[in-house]
Amino acid sequence: MGHSERPTRVSGNGTFFFLSLSDVQEALKKNVKLDVCYAILVEIASATANDEMKRKALAEALKNHPYAYRMRYVYVMTLIPRLGGSYEIMKEFIDCCVKDTLFNPRFAGLASAIPADKGHVYSYLGKYNEAVTMFTEALSISIWHSTYADRGDAYLHMHDYSNALSDYRLALELSPNNPDYLRRKTYASAIQEAQTHERSRRSNAQHEQATELSLITERKRINQHMEQGNSSMRAGHFEEAVSEFNEVVRLVPYEFLPYYDRATCYIQLQNEEAALQDLLRVIELKPDYMNAHYRITSIYANRGQFDDALISLNRILSMEANNGEALYHRARIFERKGSNVEALQDMQQACDLGYEKACRYYNQVK
Incomplete structure (x- = not known):
């Protein structure tokens, strides 16, 4: 069975930490065995660099759940190097846990955290061969659907679409209908299909020149439809513009821009569902197109689908961790969900990154 996504850290303003701690402590008074409360305490302690509080929360949790996997996993992920820990410290903690594998076999899987984190670092540095090696090592220790997906991403960057698709399929077997994995798989399939089509076209050397002339003619037609669509859109004739973009999509289904322009028209026509489908197609074809x-x-x-909105913003932040605008919008979504600690954390971080709108808002509410 595949495990869940790796947990997100908690952080934020001191006042809101105090309120969060009060809520957690009150919950523990009612039920001292709520391991999720101890996990939150560990996250808060890590975010505030309070090592004593973190160790105490772990000790209390294990006193009530001596062989709980969840707490150990949450704790070990606060020891990664970019959070101030080190792989040596992680290994020391993991080795202590593995001694109790007889009581909970899942403890053996904690060791996958180290190569998995190294894989993320290598991916961030663009060293995708090394990332694949680390993710493969992690999967040999413990099966996580997110690790399959991460290795698939590394393969994708290496243009190894066959292995990328294989990993996305494995991730989906463990986490069926995961929308993020479905989008990644669709994108890899589209690229592979496009390349297969291109190779087939080029293999027919005897018609190469004729094909080239045909493509030039087709590109002229495409440009004409795009120009007419944009002209109609600027004039406010959105239905006419949609007709033009429909023709472009028919001619070049693997180009992202006509889908985006058509989505813009659908929004003006108050057809949100059609716009959403086109925008999802845009990020399948061009995952880093932020406007989409x-x-x-x-x-x-x-629509009030705040969890889906957060997924969309998290995709931006997975590509640009210091994107102040994305952090600002995520803060507003957290606020609408009533997650005030997370909202203030993101708003403060966006302000620290120089996003002025976040600073103005943060100064009003802090």
Whole structure:
């Protein structure tokens, strides 16, 4: 069975930490065995660099759940190097846990945390061969659907679409209908299909020149439809513009821009569902097109689908961790969900990154 996604850290303003701690402590008074409360305490302690509080929370949790996997996993993930720990400290803690594998076999899987984190670091540095090696090592220790997906991403960057698709399929077997994995798989399939089509076209050397002339003619037609669509859109004739973009999509289904322009028209025509489908297609074809992510977020937020809006923003932040605008919008979504600690954390971080709108808002509410 596949495990859940690796947990997100808690952080935020001191006042809100105090309120969060009060809530957790009150919950523990009612039920001292709530391990989720201890996990929150560990996250807060890590975010505030309070090592004593972190160790105490772990000790209390294990006193009530001596062989709980969850607490050990949450704790070990606060020991990664970029949070101030080290792989040596992680290994020392993991080795202590593995001694109790007889009582909970899952403890053996904690060792996968180290190579998995190294894989993330290598991916961030663009060293995808090394990332694949680390993710493979992690999977040999413990099966996580997110690790399959992460290794698939590394393969994708290496243009190894066959292995990327294989990993996305394995991730989906462990986490069926996961929308993020479905989008990644669809994107890899589209690229592979496009390349297969291109190789087939080029293999027919005897018609190469004729094909080239045909493509030039087709590109002229595409440009004409795009120009007419944009002209109609600027004039406010959105239905006419949609017709033009429909023709472009038919001619070049693997180009992202006509889908985005058509989505813009659908929004003006108040057809959010059609706009959403086009925008999802945009990020399948071009995952780093930020405007599409923001518009997807806006549609989900307007519908009250806050979890989906957060997924969209998290995709941006997975590509640009210091994107102040994305942090600002995520803070507003957290606020609408009533997650005030997370909201203030993101708002403060966005302000620290120089996003002025976040600073103005943060100064009003802090």
